[in-house]
Amino acid sequence: MTLKTPSQWQSELTPEEYRVCREQGTERPFTGTLLSVNDKGEYFCKCCQAKLFDSESKFDAHCGWPSFDQHSEEDNVAFKEDNSHGMQRIEIVCKQCDAHLGHIFDDGPTRTGKRYCVNSVSLTFKNENGTIQG
Numbered sequence: 001m002t003l004k005t006p007s008q009w010q011s012e013l014t015p016e017e018y019r020v021c022r023e024q025g026t027e028r029p030f031t032g033t034l035l036s037v038n039d040k041g042e043y044f045c046k047c048c049q050a051k052l053f054d055s056e057s058k059f060d061a062h063c064g065w066p067s068f069d070q071h072s073e074e075d076n077v078a079f080k081e082d083n084s085h086g087m088q089r090i091e092i093v094c095k096q097c098d099a100h101l102g103h104i105f106d107d108g109p110t111r112t113g114k115r116y117c118v119n120s121v122s123l124t125f126k127n128e129n130g131t132i133q134g
Contacts, residue, residue, distance in 0.1 A: 004097075013047070020121045021047050021099040024084070024091070029064025032120025034134050041127035042072070046134065048097040049124065050076040059110065065102060065117045069110040077116070079104065092116060 004012075009022050019025040034043075043053040043066075051074045061067035071077040075095070082091040082103065092101045101122045108115035124134045 024100040027119045034120040039127040044124045045094040047099040050096040068116040069108045069112040
């Protein structure tokens, strides 16, 4: 696990990235830069660059955040109980650096039945040609 102090993270991340990734925040729906990306490629943790998702697992859930039906085979996604805001949910975090990614739900439309609902700001996308977004 990548251990850094809050001040180290603040110096490496934008204020919004820090709020979401390190303070379990949520970006406003339909505002994320990676929401409408449909290119083939891979999604990485914004904080430590661990591979998290493949484009083949992305789908449009019409929820306002990038959604995936499974994490990558590198298995860098961990799950935590989240009882904040009067709800019972499962938080998804990066195993390598504990960055908050979003939440997982059992309402996905694909064969897995899962919907990993992820904040764009917690991800970096690299397409097949090597172009990086996020």
